[in-house]
Amino acid sequence: MKQYYFEDLEPGTNESVKNIVTAELIKAFADVSGDNNPLHLDQDYAATTRFGKRIAHGALTSSFISAVLGTRIPGLGTVYVSQSVTFLAPVYIGAEITTTAKVIRRDKVKNRVTLETTCMVDDKKVAEGEAVVFVPSRPSFEE
Amino acid sequence: MKQYYFEDLEPGTNESVKNIVTAELIKAFADVSGDNNPLHLDQDYAATTRFGKRIAHGALTSSFISAVLGTRIPGLGTVYVSQSVTFLAPVYIGAEITTTAKVIRRDKVKNRVTLETTCMVDDKKVAEGEAVVFVPSRPSFEE
Numbered sequence: 001m002k003q004y005y006f007e008d009l010e011p012g013t014n015e016s017v018k019n020i021v022t023a024e025l026i027k028a029f030a031d032v033s034g035d036n037n038p039l040h041l042d043q044d045y046a047a048t049t050r051f052g053k054r055i056a057h058g059a060l061t062s063s064f065i066s067a068v069l070g071t072r073i074p075g076l077g078t079v080y081v082s083q084s085v086t087f088l089a090p091v092y093i094g095a096e097i098t099t100t101a102k103v104i105r106r107d108k109v110k111n112r113v114t115l116e117t118t119c120m121v122d123d124k125k126v127a128e129g130e131a132v133v134f135v136p137s138r139p140s141f142e143e
Numbered sequence: 144m145k146q147y148y149f150e151d152l153e154p155g156t157n158e159s160v161k162n163i164v165t166a167e168l169i170k171a172f173a174d175v176s177g178d179n180n181p182l183h184l185d186q187d188y189a190a191t192t193r194f195g196k197r198i199a200h201g202a203l204t205s206s207f208i209s210a211v212l213g214t215r216i217p218g219l220g221t222v223y224v225s226q227s228v229t230f231l232a233p234v235y236i237g238a239e240i241t242t243t244a245k246v247i248r249r250d251k252v253k254n255r256v257t258l259e260t261t262c263m264v265d266d267k268k269v270a271e272g273e274a275v276v277f278v279p280s281r282p283s284f285e286e
Contacts, residue, residue: 001180017177028175032168033206034160037144037213037221050222058223059202059209063176066202070180078180079193080201082229082272129225 002075005138006106009113014102015072019064021056021095029060056091061127064099065117069131073101074113077136081112085129095121101131111135145218148281149249152256157245158215162207164199164238172203199234204270207242208260212274216244217256220279224255228272238264244274254278 002015019025030036035057038045046054062085069078091097101115113135119127145158162168173179178200181188189197205228212221234240244258256278262270 019177025175028171029206032171032175032203034162034210035206035213037219039213039221057206057209057213058226059206060175062205062226063172063178063202066200067177070178070182070200076180078182080230082227083201083205084225084227086225087223 002072003077004074004135006111006113006135007138009074009103009106009135011103011105013073014100015068016098016100017064017068017072019097019099021060021091021093021097023093026054026056026060026093029057029063033057033059035059051090054093056095058085058087058127061087061091061097061119064097064119065101065131068099068101068117069115069133073115074133074135079134081132081134083117083129083131085117085127087127089124089126091121091126097121097126104130111137145215146220147217147278149254149256149278150281152217152246152249152278154246154248156216157243158211159241159243160207160211160215162240162242164203164234164236164240166236169197169199169203169236172200172206176200176202178202194233197236199238201228201230201270204230204234204240204262207240207262208244208274211242211244211260212258212276216258217276217278222277224275224277226260226272226274228260228270230270232267232269234264234269240264240269247273254280
């Protein structure tokens with residue numbers, strides 16, 4: 001678990017996580033969320049759609065953004081303020097998603113940091129958006 | 144599983160789902176997403192934070208938005224285009240979240256619908272945002 005303090009987060013600072021989307025992970029996400037739409041769970045139904053086969057929930061992809069923010073950048077101490085995400089392409093079973101959060105600006109009054117959040121499968125961007133998080137300042141030890 | 148066609152979705156049309164946030168659900172979401180930040184998992188750590196005790200991942204709350212869109216409105220046939228969400232208040236273990244999606248406008252050119260998405264715990268709004276989804280038109284049976 002990493003911890004960047006507010007002062008450590010310069011524009012451009014970034015971290016990534018990688019996740020492989022398995023059928024088991026999609027089923028687990030459906031169970032946690034309650035989203036049992038057959039586009040994600042039923043191969044026969046999915047074959048009748050524009051996608052041709054089962055796809056991951058967009059919100060599963062979004063959950064990896066939570067992971068990169070909560071465990072890598074800023075990591076410990078992060079408080080999630082807001083997130084936007086646009087889903088650009090379907091994510092199929094077996095895909096490896098690389099999710100990256102990169103600092104784009106800081107608000108020194110509120111100790112908030114805005115990060116660009118991007119999810120890639122190979123060279124294809126499957127989701128993009130922005131996160132805003134509250135980040136604690138580095139403690140000062142004055143005695 | 145419900146299915147609203149594009150033509151069925153008037154501004155104001157809405158549906159809700161209810162979910163109780165348990166410690167087990169938080170652990171399951173941490174496992175699925177990889178977000179094992181101790182604010183969500185470690186009571187001793189959480190006690191040292193501004194929240195005083197463990198809170199649910201914001202992205203777990205967001206996952207219930209996926210469920211209301213994917214299973215209630217529009218339900219079957221929905222394709223997730225984008226989501227914004229702002230986290231307004233912490234969600235503690237034991238909370239019952241009511242997640243509502245309400246149509247606010249339609250784009251007839253692209254068959255897209257924008258819905259206001261709101262997560263409430265009792266009378267407190269804990270998250271709010273907007274979803275955009277693609278929704279199929281009602282099939283016409285002409286012979």
